[in-house]
Amino acid sequence: MSKEKSSSLVWGEVSNAPGKTIQACLSCLDGYTLTAHSSLLISKKILEGNFKPGYQTPAGCYGENLVMEIPGTKMISGK
Numbered sequence: 815m816s817k818e819k820s821s822s823l824v825w826g827e828v829s830n831a832p833g834k835t836i837q838a839c840l841s842c843l844d845g846y847t848l849t850a851h852s853s854l855l856i857s858k859k860i861l862e863g864n865f866k867p868g869y870q871t872p873a874g875c876y877g878e879n880l881v882m883e884i885p886g887t888k889m890i891s892g893k
Contacts, residue, residue: 820844821886838892842884851884 822842829835842848856872859865866875873880881887 822848823890836892839890840881840887840892841890842881842887848884848887852881855880855883 822845823839824842825837825839827835827837843851852872856876859876864876882889
């Protein structure tokens with residue numbers, strides 16, 4: 815299968831101290847293309863002055879929905 819025809823499915827689950835658990839699943843571009851798009855998206859945000867100095871994770875700096883800004887990303891289930 816070619817990279818252009820492939821995709822990724824991402825599933826995650828988190829729980830808090832009281833035991834509440836939530837899950838989410840999303841469909842997105844293949845890992846290589848997703849990485850390229852996310853790198854360009856974050857670079858654009860930095861060039862526009864939208865950044866926090868020091869070490870940051872992408873979600874820590876731009877929020878949990880950053881991945882939803884990448885073309886081809888769809889929430890399958892979850893919040």
